[in-house]
Amino acid sequence: MTVAKSIVPALATLAAAGWLVAGQPTPALAGPAGSDAGGHLTPRIATEPASGVRGHPGSGAATVRPPGPGDPTASGPYGEVVHQAQRGPGLVCAYRIKGVRKGGFLNVREGAGIRHAPVAKLRPADGGFSGACTATGGWIAVKTAGGTSGYAAARYLRRLDLSGRPSLSCVYRLRHVRKGSFLNVREGAGIHHAPVGKLRRADGNIAGACDATRGWVAVDSGDGIPGWASARYLRRM
Structure with a gap:
């Protein structure tokens, strides 16, 4: 008896006993990562889906979070966020906000994502503020002029160019x-x-x-x- 002829009956036995289950490939969830911008409603996997298994969608339904107050309504190209691992995770870079209309503001949230509650605001009139040199999932740890720490969407931050700046001696x-x-x-x-x-x-x-x-x-x-x-x-x- 050949190897193939011996494997086929074994597979049939496993399938009949319920040990072998044929599954369909899971479709990719397309769409940009969640950001703090309104106008782009991002499909998100529900934290408590119908299947009852945390983190796994039940029937393919996705929840959508509408923009909240203070979330910018205009989108733009993602900002240039330079990743410099050698600088470490501390707030050692400086930024200004961009793509936010005069009189508007950008939410600073408790964590990296729109699911986190706002803890402060950044306005164009605030000028510069400190932030991490490395983004986390499209979000940057920042510290406002008022001293509040949190996360802001990287697409609305422009890093200040300090190249060629002399030492402060x-x-x-x-x-x-x-x-x-x-x-x-x-x-x-x-x-x-x-x-x-x-x-x-x-x-x-x-x-x-x-x-x-x-x-x-x-x-x-x-x-x-x-x-x-x-x-x-x-x-x-």
């Missing part, structure tokens, strides 16, 4: 800035660059580059956001 203090006022820290060396933070007299000593670039000095804002400040308002210690 000198110390400065503000000058010609009235008490209660502030000096803008801008994304680049020039007033045509957007503000990313502020320097106030109460901030005390300011870390900055030892040499100015076209009248601007590389500094960190009072909240630790990297940028540039006008040299005429800085006094080197």
Whole structure:
């Protein structure tokens, strides 16, 4: 008796006994990963499906979460999120929000995903804020200017370009800035660059580059956001 002739009866016996079950391949669930943007309703697997098995859909039905208040309604291309594993998971990069209309805001959520509750908001007027250099499933760990930590959708974040920025080896203090006022820290060396933070007299000593670039000095804002400040308002210690 050949091997094939001996295997066929064995398979038939297993099938008759209920040990061998022919299954259909599971269709792929297409669609983008869940993001914090309204207007793109993303099919999601229900956490408690009809099958009663957590994490496995029962009848193929999927739940859809509508956008909540504060979720942007306009979509755009995914932002450039540079993954630098050597920088580690800490909040060592700086970002600004993009694709959010003036007067709107971007939700900061408790975890990485729209299923997590909002804990804070990011607005265009907030300027820069710190965040992780590596995204987690399309979400980036951030810290708002108010000190709240959470996650924001990577597609609405633009990482600040710090290439070629000099080291901050000198110390400065503000000058010609009235008490209660502030000096803008801008994304680049020039007033045509957007503000990313502020320097106030109460901030005390300011870390900055030892040499100015076209009248601007590389500094960190009072909240630790990297940028540039006008040299005429800085006094080197």
